[in-house]
Amino acid sequence: MTDRDPAIVIEGLCKRYGEKRALDGFDLTVGAGTVQGLLGPNGAGKTTAVRIMSTLLRPDGGRVEVAGADVRTRAAEVRARIGLLGQNAAVDEELGGRQNLEMFGRLHHLGARRAGARADELLARFGLADAGSKAVAKYSGGMRRRLDLAASLIRRPRVLFLDEPTTGLDPRGRAEVWDAVRSLVDGGTTVLLTTQYLEEADQLADRIAVIDRGRVVAEGTADELKSRTGGDRIDVVLRDAAQLARVAALLPGEVRMDEDRRMVSAAVADRTAALTGTVRALAAAGIEAEDIALRRPTLDEAFLHLTKGAAA
Amino acid sequence: MSAIHDTDTAPAAGSRLGWAVADSWTMTRRELAHWARRPAQVVVGLLFPVMMLLMFGFLIGGGRGVDGDFRAYLVPGMLTMTMAFGLEATMLAVTQDLGKGVVDRFRSMPMNSGAVLVGRSVADMLQSAVGLLVMTAVGYAVGWRWHEGYASFLGALGLLLLLRFAMLWIGIHLAMVAGTPDMVQAVQILVWPVGFLSNAIASPASMPPWLGAVVEWNPLSATATAVRGLFGNPGAGGDSWAAAHAGLLAVAWPVALVAVFFPLAVKRFRDLGR
Structure with a gap:
């Protein structure tokens, strides 16, 4: 895979839950090193799409390639190249922040020493060094979100999925997450971000795909989408x-x-x-x-x- | 950021097993770290069966239909019941994990996917082994003895842990199928009648014949009877096939339960992606 290849290619993706079609012919291509926003109301299919791209959910039909590997046939490779920040805090709340990051480092097969060093590095970077031994259950919402983000970055991922990363955060927590995302993008990571907040997509995304009823109904830069409403x-x-x-x-x-x-x-x-x-x-x-x-x-x-x- | 690159970790065939073991150990350590974070809960978990033992041994006592020393009869029974009640602890822990996002993170990482369940098993088995040692120590303190040597003693502990292992996979499966706090509570209540419908505390001889037959076929009764035999403690008696072949059933029951629930639980876990 070269830098020019798209980071994500989705063609004709379908996913049904019983009778309901959560995704119905979903197409999207995301260029490497860009920030792609997925914008849509609740139930539009944003989270389903992210769960399929991050190998948590199997698609019913269509092709999904992430970081150069098919999510169905080469899931292990995809998992080694992605980071995921889901809607629920995906950290162990009973453990301390450092224990969490060290554990995830070991599970990323960094080995004990590198996992520990990486945990310290990430704690410092996200302003959590002082709270490293405190149980995550005692963290504020913004701190928890930052730890969650740090856990998504154990190995520098090629593609980072952020599923409604600031839902439920106060304005300060939101600004903290936005800053962190911006600095990642400067480092060359491809980011796919779902959001219900138009402002968030406008602020962070290079391109925005508008999702409705399981498919992409419009795609383009924020300016392009705005001009389509009639100028x-x-x-x-x-x-x-x-x-x-x-x-x-x-x-x-x-x-x-x-x-x-x-x-x-x-x-x-x-x-x-x-x-x-x-x-x-x-x-x-x-x-x-x-x-x-x-x-x-x-x-x-x-x-x-x-x-x-x-x-x- | 630059310190660690996203070099792919597609391990060679030989090291895949190595990673599976390493990942399982990491997941086991996670549970051990949980215990270190909540020592009070661990102590209460260990003391609860001790309390039950003392309660039945001294307060309620008697043991309906039991010949000889009731406490010698009771201790193996309580050990068996404690192993069986481990089911609820496993179900609760798995339910709590699934309810949070952390299992999603495990599943989105390049780790061995079975390690989540293996870590749970190893941790629960360790806790149960510690629980057995505490219970036998307390039993010893109140006058219970074993009379058949160390090999038999270890064999008895093995049978008890085998029962616990079967309960472990039932617990994981139940959490996967119906993992809600409500269901956990229902199971926590239901294990009581199942536990008491055994010869753990009372002898089937004291019960109406139809009830005694149910009790004799309860997997807990098989384990309790076999363990009593290995300890050289007084047994429940009875001349049914189940009572006569308790040793066989004490192995066959748990093995059969594992044979059913292990694949079901693993399939459920894999199908989280559907």
Whole structure:
């Protein structure tokens, strides 16, 4: 395998649980050294896909290659080349942080001495050196997550899977995990990250695959996905919510109203024309606006747009 | 980061067995480390059967239908019952492991996949061996003796551990099939009637004939009777085929149970990926 080969290749992946199709013709290619986001609602199939890629679950159909090896026929090689940070803390809570890392090092066949040295190295790197002998059950959520991440990095993995790595963390814990992921990517690791947080995908991922009902409904950079919702938008915030409907009628194209924020939002084609046109139309109608702004669509809007398209 | 590279560890055929042993030992050490982290729980686990022994030996006493020294009859019975009750400890431990993500990490690593179960077995067997020694020591202190020499003594301990080994695989299998805290609790209650439907404490001679027949065929009765024979302690008597061939059954029952539950448990563990 060379650096140019993709780190992950998935073709026509299917997985059924009884009658339910968790994955239904899932295709994805992830370039080496990139961060790939998998974005989708609960039950879209993100975790199932990660469990198959990390050899925890056998696929019903399709081809899955991770770090150059087929997950079905060469699972042992895949396991030697990946790291997995699952949704539940995959560490032994009764043991200390160092005991955990040393144990995982031995199970990675580093040998006793190297396993111990590696444990100390990782504890220091993730700011857990002082808590090394404390039982993990007494760790904070962020500390536990960092230990879990350290355990995923015993051998420098070629591909690291992060399944909703910051779910349940406070903003500080989330920032800590994000920093750790960024520094890994600088080291050349390919990262596949699932998340329900659009902001997280936007912040960390080079490319994002939007998953809905077991398949990839859209794939691209964050900017590409945003532009697929119909480009830029104009937001008009009013003093008086009662006038929302009147303003909505003035704006062209697909219009969305937000009563709580007293805001009307519309997709626009030509930025300047839309801005001047809206200002003139509001003045002519005698409506006072508190704020008028042009902006790129948020990933939230792109996401809703893309998954709605798939359902139709 | 650069200190360790992702050189693949596809071990040569000879060293695969070596890694399997090393991984199993690492998993065993994990359990030993658990004990070191919760010494109180370990001590309580060892004292509970001792308490039962003392309770039946001194408070409740009597032993319905038992001829001769009841405590000499009781100690082998309690040793047998303690081995049988190990089932719940195994089931609880496996259930707790499966409920957390740590088994997922083991399964996503390049380790020997059987090591998780082997480590569990070795640790549970070690704990049971320690438990047996504590119980026999307490039995000795309250006047119980064995009369047939060390070879027989060790043979008796072997039969007891064989029963424990069978219970181990039943426990692992039950945890795989129905591993929820509710089910563990149900099993913890159900082992009591199964334990008492044996000749561990009372003699079948004291029971209605149909119940006595059930009791005589209980695997626990076979082990208890065979162990009493090896210790030279008074037995439960009875002239049924099961009572007459207790030694054979004390081996056949556990072997049959392992033959059924070991493959089932291993298959369940492999099928976690389905």
